[in-house]
Amino acid sequence: MPIILGLASLILLAVLFGPQWWVRRVLAHHGAERPDLPGTGGELARHLLDEAGLRVLAPVVFILVKAPILLVLQVVAGLALLAMRIVVHVVTLPVEFDASFEKALPVLEHGRYLSKSDMPAAHSVLRAAAWTYVAAALATLLDVARWFRVLKF
Numbered sequence: 001m002p003i004i005l006g007l008a009s010l011i012l013l014a015v016l017f018g019p020q021w022w023v024r025r026v027l028a029h030h031g032a033e034r035p036d037l038p039g040t041g042g043e044l045a046r047h048l049l050d051e052a053g054l055r056v057l058a059p060v061v062f063i064l065v066k067a068p069i070l071l072v073l074q075v076v077a078g079l080a081l082l083a084m085r086i087v088v089h090v091v092t093l094p095v096e097f098d099a100s101f102e103k104a105l106p107v108l109e110h111g112r113y114l115s116k117s118d119m120p121a122a123h124s125v126l127r128a129a130a131w132t133y134v135a136a137a138l139a140t141l142l143d144v145a146r147w148f149r150v151l152k153f
Contacts, residue, residue: 015134015135015138016135016138016139016142017135018131018135019128019131019132019134019135020132020135022128022131023125023128023129023131023132025128026124026125026128027125027128029121030121030124030125037113037114044113048107075151078147079147079151082140082143082144082147083144085140085143085144086137086140086141086144089133089136089137089140090137092133093133093134093137096130096133097130100126100127100129100130101123101126101127101130104122104126105119105122105123105126108122
């Protein structure tokens with residue numbers, strides 16, 4: 001039984017932290033500055049946002065109030081936020097994979113932002129980054145399970 005628990009723990013750690021390690025490795029491999037590509041990644045992102053017509057975006061700011069009288073409300077709000085995280089992951093996982101492989105790669109290729117020889121590297125980077133979303137979704141499920149255990153549901 002300890003061997004099975006040890007293997008399960010190793011698999012869980014690999015699933016949770018493997019994608020982050022993978023992204024770092026892939027970005028380190030393909031992250032060298034390229035004098036043949038004009039501009040920075042930020043400038044490319046701004047260019048792509050401008051072409052898509054996404055010019056004014058502002059972050060939403062949340063203010064948390066800490067008061068003893070609001071403890072129950074905070075617990076309910078916290079559970080609702082955890083549930084929303086799960087829903088967001090369920091919705092965004094397919095969107096992320098579609099955005100990376102069905103949208104971003106064709107834009108990079110057809111817009112001639114990258115050469116044919118650079119496309120396998122771009123595919124590798126996007127695949128590694130997409131798997132970080134899978135790891136984040138699994139980490140969220142573990143977080144929810146932990147809170148259910150703490151709150152004794």
